[in-house]
């Protein structure tokens with residue numbers, strides 16, 4: 001620890017929770033940039049000068065509500081975090097954050113947080129101390145081989161990622177599973193094959209046309225705050241020409257609702273449409289490389305209309321605009337990758353980008369951090385399936401889970417909950433008593449993100465490479481919670497004391513790891529450790545030079561090109577006639593944020609429904625089924641059934657129905673429990689043929705009336721009308737919206 005200095009946690013400890021005010025004095029301890037007051041030296045300055053009751057202090061940190069990697073500024077007064085905003089220094093979010101990011105406050109102050117370590121005693125949990133918890137873990141680990149220990153997390157990066165890797169190495173286990181329920185795993189694999197990189201940097205702002213195959217980049221896809229800002233520039237355009245967005249999908253997303261043209265496509269035929277566009281471009285004289293032309297040759301205009309349901313007129317308009325306006329940008333989203341042939345869909349769509357000459361212009365090589373120990377280990381559903389297999393075989397004797405709720409997000413046919421019972425000792429690090437924590441033998445309570453220290457490396461880099469610093473904005477609300485890094489450090493001290501006993505806590509480890517590499521991180525060798533660390537924490541970001549590498553624009557380098565064949569639209573399934581589209585809510589996401597009341601209260605941007613889940617059904621389908629808005633229906637797949645309330649909506653293909661993910665918790669907390677239905681439970685075990693990833697959109701369902709009815713609570717009013725009959729703002733259905741004549 002630095003001489004004569006306080007670290008942030010010590011600083012707050014001295015003040016005491018709810019005690020004296022925390023603020024910087026006006027004598028040189030603050031700086032004002034762009035009209036915003038920033039702390040420049042909170043971790044190193046002598047404290048008494050800061051205590052000015054009623055004065056705000058701003059601290060930079062990192063949002064961890066999703067993997068977007070936005071940097072935040074917390075406004076803190078008298079020790080309490082009152083408001084979060086975006087850090088203007090971040091190349092990703094440039095001073096903005098989304099509603100989900102804002103809602104981190106209610107995760108921090110949530111009344112349902114776990115406050116003490118809990119040990120299972122029969123059906124009950126008994127409060128124990130951290131010393132008892134770590135002693136128990138040590139005892140259990142002595143009874144098993146290191147290779148029988150598994151760790152399930154979400155995506156990891158930064159210094160907790162490095163510590164986790166070291167811990168698994170110390171155990172002698174290769175069983176770290178990075179699991180995310182909804183991530184673009186198939187697209188990553190297709191991008192790698194097609195462009196040579198999993199997550200290219202996108203220039204939406206420089207494109208004249210964007211064709212998005214179900215990428216909800218304004219909603220919940222990859223880096224929505226960055227993409228929203230790019231989209232604003234794209235719409236404004238340059239040279240008097242604004243960008244045109246065409247969204248191709250079966251269920252209207254927020255991005256689809258903002259598009260110039262929303263093309264409703266038959267579920268699963270996105271790849272066919274992409275190859276049809278290539279064929280049509282060639283037919284109109286566009287110079288299509290021979291390899292691509294030969295693959296697309298069979299996708300004639302007639303076949304495309306028949307398979308996809310998109311009219312020839314709209315395709316012709318789209319082809320015309322793609323030929324007139326360059327560069328364009330084609331995106332592969334969740335909708336296109338969610339089928340058994342998702343990899344083939346994605347490959348066809350990436351091929352369209354090559355044909356249009358976008359690779360290297362609006363899709364470029366991303367910057368990357370030159371420290372492999374802290375680079376992201378991205379997650380996918382296949383990781384859960386791999387762990388599940390090991391548990392089923394009895395190969396896991398001790399399981400740690402952190403940042404993940406697989407009992408809630410796994411599909412029933414995986415039997416995850418049953419296989420979990422085969423693990424003799426289960427340790428869950430969690431904020432809430434969620435469905436997975438309810439199955440644990442030992443529950444360890446985590447700090448909120450606003451209480452914890454950390455670092456992270458975003459998977460999607462917007463401009464330069466960056467390392468984000470997460471600093472504690474507040475003292476712990478509950479003294480017996482711990483950060484993930486602190487828990488890992490304590491576990492490592494059990495295995496490698498000579499290496500880790502020197503660190504008092506994770507903060508000390510993080511600081512040391514950063515200052516040891518300060519020159520590689522951009523500081524001059526003459527900069528003192530204290531100055532380097534103070535600047536790093538104050539800014540909340542370390543920016544590293546952008547890479548000069550280029551994405552591959554050569555078709556010949558795409559290994560899967562020769563095998564690119566797409567199945568026709570799936571045949572009618574008489575027993576289960578509808579494609580089920582599980583929809584990623586921008587609010588509760590995969591359900592991890594369902595216990596945040598602000599997010600339950602925020603109207604869904606498409607349906608405006610609050611505090612419930614629903615099923616979107618096209619009006620013609622609703623007539624056939626004899627259902628109207630508010631009817632409760634049973635939605636049954638071959639794997640299970642749930643009940644949901646009907647929302648009749650023109651923004652969905654008549655062959656499909658859509659239900660948002662993240663609702664239907666049976667535990668977790670007062671705001672999440674028994675709100676809506678859990679669509680994960682009825683997903684069938686159908687996988688992408690190339691990657692093995694669960695095909696999220698491949699499940700077929702039937703919909704049956706139950707005879708029950710409720711009034712949906714939604715912002716647009718009970719019957720889709722104006723505000724209490726005042727007709728102040730009217731909602732237009734998709735067929736009445738005045739879409740661009742061009743497309």
Ligand code: SF4
Nearest residue numbers: 063065066068070101
């Ligand atoms: S996009 Fe993600 S990281 Fe960025 S502010 Fe929103 S929730 Fe936070």
